[in-house]
Amino acid sequence: MNPVIELLKSHRSIRKFTDRKISHELLLELIQAGQSAATSSHVQAYSVIHVTTPAKREKIAELAGGQDYIATCSDFLVFCADMKRPTEASERTGANVVRGMTEQLLVASVDTALMAQNVAIAAESEGLGICYIGGIRNNPQAVSDLLQLPEHVYPVFGMCLGYPAHEPDIKPRLPVEAILKEDHYSDDREQVEVFDDTMHSYYQQRSSGKKDANWSRNLTPLFDTKLRPHMRDFLVERGFEMK
Amino acid sequence: MNPVIELLKSHRSIRKFTDRKISHELLLELIQAGQSAATSSHVQAYSVIHVTTPAKREKIAELAGGQDYIATCSDFLVFCADMKRPTEASERTGANVVRGMTEQLLVASVDTALMAQNVAIAAESEGLGICYIGGIRNNPQAVSDLLQLPEHVYPVFGMCLGYPAHEPDIKPRLPVEAILKEDHYSDDREQVEVFDDTMHSYYQQRSSGKKDANWSRNLTPLFDTKLRPHMRDFLVERGFEMK
Structure with missing residues (x-):
């Protein structure tokens, strides 16, 4: 690198x-x-x-x-x-x-x-x-x-x-395989699940096991109401x- | 630098x-x-x-x-x-x-x-x-x-x-004084004129004096019709x- x-x-x-x-x-x-x-x-x-x-x-x-x-x-x-x-x-x-x-x-x-x-x-x-x-x-x-x-x-x-x-x-990012798609758009639900686990571990580690969050759940406030x-x-x- | x-x-x-x-x-x-x-x-x-x-x-x-x-x-x-x-x-x-x-x-x-x-x-x-x-x-x-x-x-x-x-x-860029404004928006017409001269010289030099263009005039196709x-x-x- x-x-x-x-x-x-x-x-x-x-x-x-x-x-x-x-x-x-x-x-x-x-x-x-x-x-x-x-x-x-x-x-x-x-x-x-x-x-x-x-x-x-x-x-x-x-x-x-x-x-x-x-x-x-x-x-x-x-x-x-x-x-x-x-x-x-x-x-x-x-x-x-x-x-x-x-x-x-x-x-x-x-x-x-x-x-x-x-x-x-x-x-x-x-x-x-x-x-x-x-x-x-x-x-x-x-x-x-x-x-x-x-x-x-x-x-x-x-x-x-x-x-x-x-x-x-x-802060971790989504697996590169979710972002980079070959020749056409393809589903990335599997990688999102992997990433949810990554983020869950990340939050657990930083909060001594107290923060039970992941990426998908953290998105709620962005989408559950009319944003700005x-x-x-x-x-x-x-x-x-x-x- | x-x-x-x-x-x-x-x-x-x-x-x-x-x-x-x-x-x-x-x-x-x-x-x-x-x-x-x-x-x-x-x-x-x-x-x-x-x-x-x-x-x-x-x-x-x-x-x-x-x-x-x-x-x-x-x-x-x-x-x-x-x-x-x-x-x-x-x-x-x-x-x-x-x-x-x-x-x-x-x-x-x-x-x-x-x-x-x-x-x-x-x-x-x-x-x-x-x-x-x-x-x-x-x-x-x-x-x-x-x-x-x-x-x-x-x-x-x-x-x-x-x-x-x-x-x-x-390619030259606008004078930094046009872009960076102190505390509030301010007029930059003067710097645009300076930049038009810069771009005119740039095009003249690259075209052996043939290209009579500047920044402001080059913008015409972007704005004179409904863009995309x-x-x-x-x-x-x-x-x-x-x-």
Whole structure:
């Protein structure tokens, strides 16, 4: 295993950080490494808000459901899908511009994710720890207001960065045989059962036998109610109309 | 700059490959490196179809708009957002399951992109070249039929992998000052103008002064008509109803 693959495989989310701060030079380096990721038709449909005001970070921590590390990590970034910049640039050349297509939502969201994952890896290569914060989608309108996001920009997720103050276990993943399928989609129920056993042992070991959970059962809160039911109206309001 | 950041910054899309094949062991290693990426609530909402039948690869090359390298690269992967596995696993535990939420489309698409970007970096760390293929969304239903994708699974993008037979220039990116914004969204029109000049020089230099293009003007085909207008109905048909 080469050192880069080793680094990728050692990922875990970090939620406790030392007081050491990331230098601004390093932060710029991480963002530029992010920008080197592939981008659909060179559109670069993303912006990153570096949230520096403590009060804003505390507010976002609260809006994301009480995730304190948003306020306490060295740097907190909000990755936004940004169709404002490219559509307005196109318009200024005199082109007719159609907005609000479903495809544009996908392009911008995927572009943002590819870019962010490069930032995460660059950060980890420098000994930093990171944690993605999907919880900003709990209250995406309030987050957008706080960051003064204009139309055609939406916050996809946040990211905490800092020097790690703990070293959590690496969480197992589904067997590769479930994920990688040869030539066509195939059933993976058997591998899911194997994985449920893996996760059951993992939780048992970490809780001295107290946590009786597995992967399938842990998914309940994700699916048993309407997950973030405001997202559709929020995106439409932002100009991502999913036409 | 550390070697990992150097690797990230040296990314370019590779579309010409030598005849050398990627070993199956290495392919598995790349996918496992992919799986180590962060995943929303541990849901791992993705599957990867390794397309091995030559006729299928030729068909996909055609469906993606005549991208021959899909057929000629060592390995071609289709990255799919997969909500079938987790929702069915949850259902088997007796949980009530709600499908088709907009948020679920975002979670699965972002999960897939983070995972794929790790695969891309792992591949590049092994001296391979890669090219994302968004063009599979030109005819996503035909691609889905070909790969026998079930409901609640949709193909987000493809990826060509192989040993590079060319070394294209690294394409410039927007100034970091346009992307990284302090504390709130801010206008970046000035940086876009700088970047238009950068891209103009880049195209002039590569075409011996013949290509009179810049970033803003190149965006026209992305926005002047309804981009992939079938995507909405396709996703709804797949079970991603964007409720």
